[in-house]
Every structure is written in C-alpha cells, then in structure tokens.
Amino acid sequence: MNMQKMIDMPLYVQGIVTAPVLFAMEEFPELRGSVEHGFNDPSDVATALEYLAKSQGIERTRLLATEHAKLAARAIDALPEVGNKVALVSRQALKDLAQKLIRRTK
Structure with a gap:
C-alpha cells in the first residue's frame, strides 16, 4: 500500500x-x-x-474482513427461500455489497 x-x-x-x-x-x-x-x-x-x-x-485486516464477508454470505444463504424476485435480488445485493467493501481502497 x-x-x-x-x-x-x-x-x-x-x-x-x-x-x-x-x-x-x-x-x-x-x-x-x-x-x-x-x-x-x-x-x-x-x-x-x-x-x-x-x-x-493492513493485510490482516483485509483477511479478517474477507472472512466476515464469507460468514455474511453463508448467513444470507441460510435464510429461508422466498420465491420472490425482489428477495433474490436483495440477497445478491447484500453479498455484492460485502465483496465491494472488501475491495474498496478508500
């Protein structure tokens, strides 16, 4: 960095x-x-x-954030299935947000 x-x-x-x-x-x-x-x-x-x-x-912080993002994604996947398109889009948006936060540089 x-x-x-x-x-x-x-x-x-x-x-x-x-x-x-x-x-x-x-x-x-x-x-x-x-x-x-x-x-x-x-x-x-x-x-x-x-x-x-x-x-x-900094690297250890990045690794910790990555681990928490993985845990968050697993928690999202464990939510009950809803056959609703909005729910599916919302789930994916939450996962994408977690990944974006890890990759951000500022």
Missing part, C-alpha cells in the same frame, strides 16, 4: 483504534504510546504510520 493511502487511513475513529493499528501493535508494542496519546501529536501519527507500513496490520 502506498504511503498516501496510509496517510488517508483513519488510525483512530470516534475514540476507537482501528483494526490495522491494533494488529500493528501486536507486532510493535512500542506503538502503544502513540495510541494512548490518541494521536494528538503529529509525531504520534507519523510514528504510527511508520509502524503500520512495516507491519502486517
């Missing part, structure tokens, strides 16, 4: 640390200090982005 995309990536959303950062912290415990400061200091953001670039955090 290029650095510009990483800069645009939220590290902290509404007080919640995002999955890529949590995974990066498993590899680099020293990242915890930046997280505890809430990324208030620009140097904390720069440090977090450096560790994120070196970590498997």
Whole structure:
C-alpha cells in the first residue's frame, strides 16, 4: 500500500483504534504510546504510520474482513427461500455489497 493511502487511513475513529493499528501493535508494542496519546501529536501519527507500513496490520485486516464477508454470505444463504424476485435480488445485493467493501481502497 502506498504511503498516501496510509496517510488517508483513519488510525483512530470516534475514540476507537482501528483494526490495522491494533494488529500493528501486536507486532510493535512500542506503538502503544502513540495510541494512548490518541494521536494528538503529529509525531504520534507519523510514528504510527511508520509502524503500520512495516507491519502486517493492513493485510490482516483485509483477511479478517474477507472472512466476515464469507460468514455474511453463508448467513444470507441460510435464510429461508422466498420465491420472490425482489428477495433474490436483495440477497445478491447484500453479498455484492460485502465483496465491494472488501475491495474498496478508500
């Protein structure tokens, strides 16, 4: 992933640390200090982005999202069959949405 995309990536959303950062912290415990400061200091953001670039955090997040999308598709398939075209289209739209969310880059 290029650095510009990483800069645009939220590290902290509404007080919640995002999955890529949590995974990066498993590899680099020293990242915890930046997280505890809430990324208030620009140097904390720069440090977090450096560790994120070196970590498997983004890839692990993508794999986790893929697994959840598969589980969602299975749950949709397990819903009772309805011989209604709208229901069939809606089911497929939900599956397509899950896949689109995984492939999005921003």
